[in-house]
Amino acid sequence: YLPANVDRRENTLQRKRKEYFAFVEQYYDSRNDENHQDTYRQIHIDIPRMSPEVLRLQPKVTEIFERILFIWAIRHPASGYVQGMNDLVTPFFVVFICEYIEEEEVENFDVSSLPEEVLQNIEADSYWCMSKLLDGIQDNYTFAQPGIQKKVKMLEELVSRIDVQVHKHLDQHEVKYLQFAFRWMNNLLMREVPLQCTIRLWDTYQSEPEGFSHFHLYVCAAFLVRWRKEILEEKDFQELLIFLQNLPTVHWGNEEISVLLAEAYRLKFAFADAPNHYKK
Amino acid sequence: MQKHNQKEHLYKLLVIGDLGVGKTSIIKRYVHQNFSPHYRATIGVDFALKVLNWDAETVVRLQLWDIAGQERFGNMTRVYYREAMGAFIVFDVTRPATFEAVTKWKEDLDSKLVLPNGKPVPTVLLANKCDQGIDVLMNNGIKMDQFCKENGFVGWFETSAKENININEASRCLVKHIIASESDPVQSVEPDIIKPHLNSSKIVSCSACFKS
Numbered sequence: 248y249l250p251a252n253v254d255r256r257e258n259t260l261q262r263k264r265k266e267y268f269a270f271v272e273q274y275y276d277s278r279n280d281e282n283h284q285d286t287y288r289q290i291h292i293d294i295p296r297m298s299p300e301v302l303r304l305q306p307k308v309t310e311i312f313e314r315i316l317f318i319w320a321i322r323h324p325a326s327g328y329v330q331g332m333n334d335l336v337t338p339f340f341v342v343f344i345c346e347y348i349e350e351e352e353v354e355n356f357d358v359s360s361l362p363e364e365v366l367q368n369i370e371a372d373s374y375w376c377m378s379k380l381l382d383g384i385q386d387n388y389t390f391a392q393p394g395i396q397k398k399v400k401m402l403e404e405l406v407s408r409i410d411v412q413v414h415k416h417l418d419q420h421e422v423k424y425l426q427f428a429f430r431w432m433n434n435l436l437m438r439e440v441p442l443q444c445t446i447r448l449w450d451t452y453q454s455e456p457e458g459f460s461h462f463h464l465y466v467c468a469a470f471l472v473r474w475r476k477e478i479l480e481e482k483d484f485q486e487l488l489i490f491l492q493n494l495p496t497v498h499w500g501n502e503e504i505s506v507l508l509a510e511a512y513r514l515k516f517a518f519a520d521a522p523n524h525y526k527k
Numbered sequence: 528m529q530k531h532n533q534k535e536h537l538y539k540l541l542v543i544g545d546l547g548v549g550k551t552s553i554i555k556r557y558v559h560q561n562f563s564p565h566y567r568a569t570i571g572v573d574f575a576l577k578v579l580n581w582d583a584e585t586v587v588r589l590q591l592w593d594i595a596g597q598e599r600f601g602n603m604t605r606v607y608y609r610e611a612m613g614a615f616i617v618f619d620v621t622r623p624a625t626f627e628a629v630t631k632w633k634e635d636l637d638s639k640l641v642l643p644n645g646k647p648v649p650t651v652l653l654a655n656k657c658d659q660g661i662d663v664l665m666n667n668g669i670k671m672d673q674f675c676k677e678n679g680f681v682g683w684f685e686t687s688a689k690e691n692i693n694i695n696e697a698s699r700c701l702v703k704h705i706i707a708s709e710s711d712p713v714q715s716v717e718p719d720i721i722k723p724h725l726n727s728s729k730i731v732s733c734s735a736c737f738k739s
C-alpha cells in the first residue's frame with residue numbers, strides 16, 4: 248500500500264500506522280455497543296477457527312486479528328464482516344512476522360515475544376494491506392455476494408471453453424460450480440492450498456493489475472483443469488464433490504504454484520484480449 | 528454383501544443454523560467419528576456422505592449439506608436447499624441468541640423449499656453443546672416440546688458432537704420421518720416429542736419412529 252514514489256514511502260508508512268491506531272482508539276471501544284456487538288461476536292467466534300492452527304491459538308494473535316477485522320468491518324458498512332475475511336489477513340500477517348524471524352520458525356513461533364512496537368507496526372501494516380486487497384473485490388462481500396456469483400459464472404464459462412470434457416463431466420453429474428468454487432472466490436484459494444503457497448500466489452496477484460479480482464479467475468480455471476484426470480475418473484456426484492472440496496494439495500510447494508501461474512497466464516493471454524476467440 | 532432385494536435410498540439433508548453452533552462438528556462426528564474443537568469456519572457449503580444400513584433390506588445414503596452459518600447469501604441458500612428431503616436446524620445451548628435464530632432459519636427453509644407433495648420438509652431441532660453444563664434449556668423440556676409443535680419440527684434432541692450424544696438417534700429420527708413422508712404422502716406425520724436424558728445410556732426413542 249505504499250506510494251510508488253520512494254521518497255514518500257517512509258512518511259506514508261508512519262502516517263498510515265498512526266491513522267490505523269487512531270481508528271482503533273475511535274472505534275474499538277464500541278465493539279460492545281448494541282449495534283456493533285453482533286459484528287464483534289461473529290469475528291470473535293471465527294478467529295479461533297481460521298488457519299493455520301499455530302497462530303490462532305496465541306491470545307496475542309487473536310487480539311490483533313479481532314481488532315483488524317472489527318475496525319475494517321466498522322469502516323465498511325456496505326459489506327461488514329463476512330466469514331472468510333479472517334483468512335485474508337493471515338498471509339500478510341505471516342509475511343510481516345517473517346521479517347523478524349526465520350521462515351521455518353513460523354510454525355512454532357511465540358508472537359508475544361516480539362516487542363510491542365514491532366507488533367503494532369505489523370498490525371497496522373496488515374490492516375492496510377488487507378484493506379487494499381478488499382478494495383479491489385468489495386462486491387464479493389456485499390449483500391448476496393454478487394461479485395462471487397458473477398465470478399463463479401465466469402469460471403464456468405471459461406472452463407466450458409478450455410476443457411469441454413471436464414465441463415460436461417461436471418454437468419452430467421450435476422455438480423454445480425457454486426458448490427465448490429464459492430470458497431475459491433470467497434477466500435481467494437487460501438483454503439485450498441498450504442499457507443506458503445497462498446503467499447506465493449498472492450505475491451503474483453499483487454504484481455498483476457486486478458490480480459485479486461480478474462487474474463484470480465484464470466488461476467481458478469487452471470486450478471480446476473489441473474485435476475482433470477482425477478475429475479474424469481470420478482463417476483458419481485458424491486465422490487466428485489468430496490474430491491473437489493478436499494483437493495490433495497497438502498504437499499504443494501512453490502513449484503506447483505509456478506506451474507499453475509504459468510498456465511493461468513497462458514489462459515489469460517489466450518482469452519483476455521479475444522473474449523470471443525474460442526466461442527463455439 | 529448386496530442382497531438382490533436390497534433397496535437403496537438417497538436423501539439430501541441440510542444442516543443449518545447460526546454460525547459457530549457446531550454444524551460442522553456434528554457432521555464430522557457423525558460421518559468420521561471424531562471431534563476437534565478447531566474446525567475452520569465453513570465457507571459456502573461443505574458436503575459429506577453417510578451410509579446407513581437401515582434394516583436388512585434397506586441401505587440409506589445420506590448426503591449431508593453443511594451450510595455456512597452467516598446469512599450473507601440472499602438467494603444463494605435457495606440453490607443449496609434445492610431437492611433436500613430433510614433438515615437439521617442446530618443451535619448452541621450456551622448462546623440463547625442462536626436459539627432465537629432458529630425460527631428465522633425455519634422460516635427461511637420453509638419459504639424456499641417444499642416437498643413434492645407441497646408439505647414442508649421434515650426438520651429436527653438439535654440443541655447442541657449439551658455437554659457444556661450451562662444448559663439454558665434444562666428442565667425446559669415441556670417448553671421445547673411446545674416450541675417444536677408450534678414451529679413444525681418433527682422432534683428435537685439435545686446433542687453433543689464432543690461427547691457423541693444423540694447424533695445417531697437424531698439422524699434415525701429424521702430418516703424415519705422422511706421415509707414415512709415418502710411412503711405416505713397424504714397423511715401428515717404427528718410431531719414427536721422427545722425428552723432426552725443426558726444421564727441415561729439408553730437409546731432415546733421417538734414415538735412415531737416405532738409405531739409401524
